[in-house]
Amino acid sequence: MTARTVLGGADLAAVDELLSAADAHLAGAYPGDDGSRQPVHTVYVPADRYRAGLAQDWGREALEAVDAAGGPAALVEAVGVADPLREEVARRVGEKLGREPVEDLRIDLEDGYGDHGDAEDDVAVAAARHLRAELDAGTATPFVGIRFKSLERPTRARGLRTLDLFLSGLAGSGDLPGGLVVTLPKVTSVDQVRAMVLVCAAIERAHGLAPGRLRFEVQVETPQAILGADGTAPVAAMVHAGAGRVSGLHYGTYDYSAALGIAAAHQSMEHPAADHAKAVMQLAAAGTGVRLSDGSTNVLPVGGPGRVREAWSLHGRLVRRSLERGYYQGWDLHPAQLPSRFAATYAFYREGLAAATDRLRAYLDGAAGGVLDEPATARALAWFLRRGLDCGAVDGEELRSAGLDPAEVGRLATGRG
Structure with missing residues (x-):
């Protein structure tokens, strides 16, 4: 029996014409990942504490914390690294803390810094100056940037002034770093993302930067970003409203939990409400090339050796949990969290x-x-x-x-x- 087809060229042309708009939308809105490096963490540092060389200082403090809490063997045991991998993971973590202890540094002028009025001007300018010194010396972290105050009405003018001062200081003294990241916090509406696109374009024009050079992360830390009044998920629209400028969606553990009325003792990266929000974020970002980051734990590895190891155990478990769920980045808030971050991360990859x-x-x-x-x-x-x-x-x-x-x-x- 001879096989034959019944669809002709005209039929295929009609299908192509019908689907052309859908094809264009899929190619433009869902380009996939660009293959560039994603940091395993973002380290938040209050802007008034930031200085050139801070990342290297954190690395030294992290190594000192390991020694004080029982050494590398105690670290990998606390994090739960499997026996056959412990020696290799410990070796690699030690090398990492000496070579590149911080992959992504965020100079924080929002919650971690607070409200200091007009004094924020000087802090923003100084942060740009210190970062330029690191860039010129070749000691800057691979990824670096600032978190400024949100575009909500009470903080809008202050936040945009700070962003302007910081970026103008950087652009006025040399090229912007390739790993520059700007973080937009407490986003409650798609219009705030559109507004941020306008701000980025204005700053680019003023400094002669290539269109699209400035990109930003959206911090998902309000219920309004996950569920809108119309029953939709605004975070999905935020990704596309960014016109290619949204680089990441970062989950904010404590602001989001508090906004839902979750008691402080139960606010956690693994709370069911957190898992729901992050599942929505993951769906919103899928195929778009926008990266995801989990949040942080505020249980810090400080105090006696026993308390440090307990905090490492918790942190390591949470890091592993995020990795297993497709969140390859998280936040770190203290030098002693770096050892457990890298130990858990390295164990994850070496096990597989x-x-x-x-x-x-x-x-x-x-x-x-x-x-x-x-x-x-x-x-x-x-x-x-x-x-x-x-x-x-x-x-x-x-x-x-x-x-x-x-x-x-x-x-x-x-x-x-």
């Missing part, structure tokens, strides 16, 4: 290293294995390995030893391989 390399190698070779992976899962495997490479949990030689080319892994992760 062998299985991920084996499955991806089998997929690329077209070999039959114990798991039949789809192309989408192969991309997820590649992303897992790529993220491990970026943060230092694994290295390129380990991938090459497993028969994988790190560059090929990077291309596959973004669907460009």
Whole structure:
């Protein structure tokens, strides 16, 4: 029997015409991840405490905290690293704290700084000056920026003035850093995102910056961002209202919890209300290229060795929980949280290293294995390995030893391989 088709060129042309607008929307609104590095954390520092060299100081303080609480062995035990991985994870964490203890630094002029009136002008200018010194010396963190006060009416003028002073100070003394990040807090409406787009465009024009150079994170810390009065999820519209400028959605643990009336003792990254909000954020960001970040824990590793190890155990568990749920970034608020951040993160990637390399190698070779992976899962495997490479949990030689080319892994992760 001879196979034949009944759809002709005119039929296909009609389908293409019908779907052309949907095709254009999908390509423009859901471009996928661009493959660039995402930091594993954001460290918040009050602006009046920020100075050149602060990240290196945090690294030294983190190493001192490890020594005071029982050493690297006590750290990996507290975080719950599996026995076979403890020595390697401890070694890599020590190297990380000495080499690059902070991946993303946020100079905080919002809640972490407070309301100091006009004195904020001098602090914003000084922050730009200190950052320029670090950039010129080559000691700045890979990602850095500020969080300014929200666009709600009471703080709007103050926040925008601070943003202007900081960015003008940076732009007036040299190129803006490639890893520059601006954080817009307490967003309650899509219009605030649209307003931020206008502000970014105005600052770009004033300083001769390329259109679209300035991007910003949206902090999701109000119920109004998750559920609007019309029953929709405004956070999804916020992503697209940013016109390509929204780089991330960051969950704000304590503001969001407090706004729902959750008692202070039960405000946590793992509260069911937090999980609901983050699930909505995850859906809103899917396919858009916008990155996600979990929030923080305010239980700090301070005090005697026992209390420090207890805090490490909690922090490590929360970091691991976020990673398992697809949140590859979180907030850190104290130098002693860095060891547990990296220990939990490195353990996550090293535990999955062998299985991920084996499955991806089998997929690329077209070999039959114990798991039949789809192309989408192969991309997820590649992303897992790529993220491990970026943060230092694994290295390129380990991938090459497993028969994988790190560059090929990077291309596959973004669907460009």
